[in-house]
Structure formats: C-alpha cells, structure tokens
Amino acid sequence: MELGLTGKLLVAAPALAETFFERTVIYLCAHSEQDGAMGLIVNRRLSQPGLDDLFAQLGIEPSPPERRIGVCMGGPVEHARGFVLHSADWAGEGSLDVDGHTTLTASLDILREIAAGHGPRQAVMALGHAAWAPGQLEEEILRDSSWFIAPATDEIVFGTDHAKKWRQALVAIDFDPLLLSSSVGEA
Structure with a gap:
C-alpha cells in the first residue's frame, strides 16, 4: 500500500515510549514502496x-x-x-528537491554558503538519519500504530524551539498530547 509520505512528518506515538524514537518528529525526505523511507529527526537538538x-x-x-x-x-x-534540510530557494550539486518547498543537501557547498552568510533562507543540519526497509514504515504505521502522520510546516521543520515541536505536530492533526496513553488495551 503506497502512502505517499515524502515531505510529511512522522510523529512518534505513545507506542514508542522508552525507545530511541520517543517523542520524535521526523521529516520524511524520501518514501517509496520499492526503496523504503529515509527521514531526519528535526526535534532533537545536539x-x-x-x-x-x-x-x-x-x-x-x-x-x-x-x-x-x-x-x-x-x-x-x-x-x-x-x-542539511532547507528551503527550496537554494540548490547546489547533489541537492534533492523533496517536495517543491523543501530540499535536502549533503554536500559541503551548502555549509560553505551558510558560513559566508548566504545559502537558503531556512535550514537545519542533521547528523545521521532514520531509515526503513521497503514495507517496514507502513507496517509500523498501520499495524503497530507507532507513528502519526502530520503535515510539515516551516515552524516545525525549521523552528528553533525543539522542545515544542512534538506537541505542535500533534496539535496540527487535532491530537491533544495530554489525552494520549502509552498503554494499549483490548476491547
């Protein structure tokens, strides 16, 4: 089942409590049935x-x-x-246009531009990435209820208040984080 998640946010559900991904917000840079998925956590500042x-x-x-x-x-x-995940107003060699609004670049050119005060209007750098094999992310979403899907906004992706991003992403899809429980029951 193709979910078309490129350019969306994955928001960690309570099922991921006490795991590496607890309360993470991940911007999905690529997602396909054949190749799996790749994304960047945008709310864990180093x-x-x-x-x-x-x-x-x-x-x-x-x-x-x-x-x-x-x-x-x-x-x-x-x-x-x-x-470097950034606004689409800058592109260099090897830049990947994610969704027409956001671009991913992994070359030194963008860092040189940023160091010189140029480059994209908005940007966040990430060390490392998250990856899923084909079908794995779909299973985590549909079967395991590990992730919510939210629209990506500049405030969440590029904002500097990392502590609020998880809550902001949940509010964007009309979930009240205070009502979420990490335990799963049976009816």
Whole structure:
C-alpha cells in the first residue's frame, strides 16, 4: 500500500515510549514502496558538536555575516554523515528537491554558503538519519500504530524551539498530547 509520505512528518506515538524514537518528529525526505523511507529527526537538538565545531572539523572558515542554524540528531543511522534540510530557494550539486518547498543537501557547498552568510533562507543540519526497509514504515504505521502522520510546516521543520515541536505536530492533526496513553488495551 503506497502512502505517499515524502515531505510529511512522522510523529512518534505513545507506542514508542522508552525507545530511541520517543517523542520524535521526523521529516520524511524520501518514501517509496520499492526503496523504503529515509527521514531526519528535526526535534532533537545536539549541544555537541555545534555548528562552529563542525565548521572547524571540515576546514570551513566562517566569514561575516555568519548565519546560525541548528544541528540535530538526525537519526540512528550514519551518525557521522551530515545533511542539511532547507528551503527550496537554494540548490547546489547533489541537492534533492523533496517536495517543491523543501530540499535536502549533503554536500559541503551548502555549509560553505551558510558560513559566508548566504545559502537558503531556512535550514537545519542533521547528523545521521532514520531509515526503513521497503514495507517496514507502513507496517509500523498501520499495524503497530507507532507513528502519526502530520503535515510539515516551516515552524516545525525549521523552528528553533525543539522542545515544542512534538506537541505542535500533534496539535496540527487535532491530537491533544495530554489525552494520549502509552498503554494499549483490548476491547
């Protein structure tokens, strides 16, 4: 069953309590029946390494007017690999247009542009990503009730208040997080 989730948010349901994905909000960069899915957690800010640390590690010298973007834990896969999720007003070599509004870039070009005060209007960097094999995400959504699906908004994807993103995503689909329970019962 093709759900067409590219460009949407996965919002962790209470079934994922006490797991790596507890209260996560994941922007789905790609989803297909044949290839599975790939996404970035957008609400787990990393305190270390910070953007300046990454620039230093990569030999990128910031020059005024340097821009600041958040760095998130993108997921449990390939922690050392960086991705920049950004508005579609900038594209470079290797950029992937996700949905006409949001673009994913994994090259150093975008970091150089950001360090120089240029680049996309909105951006968030993620280290690592989340991935699902073909059919796995559909099973987690439909059978296991592990995820809610919400529309992606700039405020949730690019906003800086990471602590509120999970709640904002639930409110966007008319769920009151206070009414959710992590226990599953039988009728």
